[in-house]
Amino acid sequence: MTSSHVFHRSLTYEPLLAVRAEGNYIYLKDGRKILDGSGGAAVTSIGHGDKRVIASILDQLQTVDYVHSGTFSNKAAEELANELIEESGMARVVFVSGGSEAIESAIKLTRQYHLENKQPERVNFIARKQSYHGNTLGALGLCRHTARRAPFLPYFSSCFHYVSPCFAYHYKLDNESDEGYVKRLADELEAKFQELGPNTVAAFFAETIVGATSGCTPAVPGYFKAMRDICDRHGALLVLDEIMCGVGRTGKMHAWQWEGLSSPPDIQVLGKGLGGGYAPLAAVLMSNRVVNAFLAGSGAFNNGYTYQSHAVGCRAALEVIKIMKEDGLIEQCHQRGLFLEKILNEKLSDHAHVGDIRGRGLFWSVEFIKNKATKEMYPSTFLFIDSIIKECIERGVVIYPGSKGTADGVNGDHVLIAPPYTITEDELVFLVDSLKSSIEIVLN
Template sequence: MAAAHSLLYKNFQKHPGALVESATGIYLHTSDGRKILDATSGAAVACLGYDNKRVQQAVVDQLLSVPYCHPGFYKTQSAEDLADFLVQSTHGRMSKAVLCGSGSEAVEVALKLAKTHFSHLATPEPQRSHFIARVGAWHGATLGVLSLGDFKVRKEPFVSLLAQNASRVSACNTYRGLRPGEDDEAYVRRLAQELDDEFQRVGPHRVCAFVAETIGGSASGCAMPVRGYFRAVKAVCEKYGALLILDEVMCGMGRTGTLHAWEHDDVGVVPDMVVVGKGLGAGYAPISAVLLHARLVGSFQASGKGFAHGQTYMAHPQAAAAGLAVQHVIRDEKLLEQVRVMGGHLERGLKAALLSYPYVGDIRGRGLFWAVEFVKDKQSKVPFPPSLELHAKMHARGMAKGYEIALFNAGGGYDGYAGDHLLVCPPFIVTEDDVNDIVARTKKVVEDTIHELLAELRNFWLRGFESS
């Protein structure tokens, strides 16, 4: 008999909670009898919930026809159809798609494509090998994109392994970045100038691309772009001939109310490349994609050269079938409208329930993609000490009996170490009653965790005072 817990988990000392035995709708059913409301869609993944029969049947049908074939030798209809759908979803603004597995993999492919573009130009620019990203970003876990990102607790153990061809500028985050008396226009000008200065510092003709999450993900907690910000940074990229790559692995594919987050009016630009994942396959299969602007595709084709990249499971037929079925469900059931309507209800509910609390600093997001940021002091925005692991305590309480709600927790939003927030990003199929339930359970988790934490701190201070 195999040893118990032979699977190596992220935490070497303990494994995750109870075994999930089944899943229906927006709920996970565990072996210890709990029914957990998944208010985070896993990690902004399971946008259709867990038992969509149409998607399940599409995967089964593909499994029975062509389960796999080598992507370098053959093509399959499911992969061709998904790529067509993705290109058409941009209304001609993107012209090709590369189908990958994970979000990390897709971001790495985007970096390689950017480098390939400059190598394949009529007058090649091989010196362009530097990438500029943003403070507090998370672009994935593989070594290439780990060098690009800035999620310190996941990056620092591997710094000695990383390439040194990336640097960072400030993120667009009005809660943490906007200065007293500064309006949005002045903030945008300052951030654009900072990016321009970084181009100059690095050497403007060494920069390959500026890479940014359209809306901040797990590390920054749904940091929202200011209107005009992306137009300003794209102008800087164009000034120096660099590319703009938008990472929508978490915020894209309908999560914020439009299929692509860059379609929102306050973004106002078409990127050179956009990376999508998570909600693309909704968890029914691992799939991600890179969408490329026609200008880049034209340079590749004119060069007569190939792309020096390939992976075994690229354009995987079952994954592509799942992704296409998911997108057809979102389209046919008008779920983008559902995201906008339920997203407004979720925003109002979270703000009414939590924003007045002295330890809730900010609630921000769009569609069904919201973050609650916690602070020790609301006026100064000083966070709780990271040693308290407040966000982890909240997640653990949510998973406990009597609460049964999965909330995505993260820390480091303040300086890479301190700062606590929760993400609330439920499946697109939630009803008004579901949203009300999510808000009520989230409020109970937050209230009870903070109450217990403050009681522990008071007892600690009291014991310290008495001993002195």
Template sequence: MCADHVFPRHSRVDPPVVVSGDGPWLFDANGKKYLDGCGGAAVSCLGHSAKPVLDAVKLQLDKIAYAHTSFFTSEPAERLADKLVEYAPDNMERVYFVSGGSEATESAIKLARQYFLEIGQPQRRHIIARKQSYHGNTLGALSAGGNMWRKAQFEPLMVPSMVHIDACHYWRFAEPGESEFDYGQRVANQLEEMILKLGEDSVAAFIAEPIVGATMGAVLPAEGYYDRIQEICHKYGVLLIMDEVMVGCGRTGTFFASDHYNIKPDMICIAKGIAAGIQPLAAMICSGEIYAAIKEGSGFFQHGHTYLAHPAACAAGLAVIEEIESKQLLVRVNELGAKLEAGLHKAFGQHPHVGDIRGKGLFWGLELVKDRQTKVPFEPSLNIARRAKKIAFTEGLMIYPMGGTIDGKSGDHILLAPPFIYEDEHVHLLIERLTTTLERVFEEQAAA
């Protein structure tokens, strides 16, 4: 339909042209329809025809589309910040609006460093994160991430002051006979061990996803894990950053996924669902204490992006929250999530190649294995996750699969993050098409 000058994600993949959307459906130029089972990348929480949000953006465009934040603030930004602070833990007071998840986590990392400079602790330079985490693709965020496959070719550019402890994944990594609580404490205690190794006054922050998203597939923390993490952070004066880029904004049934575990972080990063994909928007929310250190110190956060607090994007974010509230979508997420959970367990609970089913709300992962009993993964060369995505797409279903679930190389999972506006029929159809997809994947594998 046009000259081929777009730089695609993958040069050997020729995707169809999308032309329209309606609720949980997307339509390509050939008229084929696809059920969105993953929100793209857990983004399109309101589906693809959220008229109130679209109207709010159009109305804002008629007023003012863009004004640089070195000159102006805007009504949508101020109102959205107020609304996010209402939902955030009590200590959260300020919101820094950016355009995507990588920018949000980059902002948090840099603010952590500047905070300690402002309060006279310049020796605090280390950021601790976890293996198999993902925090974004800018160099600082990528350095914080713990997925080695994503980082390997950029290793010479990685920030050396960022280090990693083990991920928390009880089903996959617990020792034989180890209780979930004991496992969680053992893994959490690695944070204290790393702090002492680096120097107890040299660590600025610990960053983690409350529920691990893309790189492990909706992995929940072990019982008591975050209670211990918070104890350690408080003991050593380490800031706690929660990366809720994928799981925030209602995805797991509470506005912030941290709420499930009584986490009181110093900073929270959100993106994806905050503007439902209708505008690029993300945010870093910080405590009043952190903001006061900047305000009463230099007065200037030495960081910034051109599209900070973009008025049209903030108008979209405000309208998304209004939709969530007016339509009681958090309640709906929990109701649909329970039905999706039951359906997944009924369809795949005894499947020989589905080792684990985990998640919350409308955020679910299925870990695919060669042997269910031993948890042995498929060989990475088989590209099970990639094949599942391709076959599902031919079946008219969008899913979010990933390889390297275990260590960046081995392991496969499928991530499901459907729009909040699903009806029961869509849940049933998702499971039906996913069942057909996995049947085809494993039939092809057996025949190979």
């Protein structure tokens, strides 16, 4: 039992009290200075306490603080929309307060798109096992992570269906080529379409790089092109969730820009790094294909939130993206990511209990394994990730704990590294050295 009246995530452990955050560091009440090695949950992108963002927020509060989007728009939302559309090649955008709201909106947008096209039979959504799309019931139902879903199983829709993830470390066969693996996964998705009836499938949802559940897992080359081809062939939408991996986190503005797609996804969801931690904000971007169906049909989206297009949140995000561009932070994220990949492999790849190191940009994960040769995982009852996190904090760095169930929703363990794009090479070395020492203490 803690003394706090806040209903924290754990009622037996009192979170550390942060009293200041500046640059790449978080300062605690007890005087300690902690390097932010995960940006919270891959949220902080340009560092903490940037005075330019603070000034823009204060300026916005002096002009328009809040107006209801049912009647009014605001300059910050309009300018942020222009910025995101120019960067992505999409057509329109909806702004909401967080990633789960954005996923719920994307589900409803997909459903209404098919209604506008006079295809009400398209009720089925296909997502992937080991996915995570949010914590509200619709978003959680779309996920296929066993442990996170377990308490709420009675409430999930039968319209959600699942196929295997593109997770090469655990599921690509020995001696199987990338092309062969992609074909196998494409055949599975095609089979799922046929099982459900191709004309009943509304969309295929996927994280471009899977985030917290399996740990920064990129697809093998050609995967998303194959998934796109199947969706297009059957009239379903391709929806990419970049709540965690988007807005420059991978070294490009959008993670799908690495995937060789000839056009953007039909719908894309952004969050976390969009507000950079300065304001809660997420976005649903949509293509001309989606917008044109509404223009030719009802002309209205049957969805709305109290804080939709919130002026202060949009102004903060606008300034965050401006700073990314002016300071060259997305390219810096790419370069720092190459350096991080190098030192992670140099310092950790030979460890007896490090199974895989994977990621892109400043979005990396280290997966732990009991037996490296057989990929045998630690038993689900062996809970050690929190101990690694605590050891890291003792050394002055915080990283993100992957939830138990990296491989299949029950078994497997990893930690996630996603620092601000402003992190220096020296700080990255300190981070990895601290992690290495913590692993040795806990697992040896």
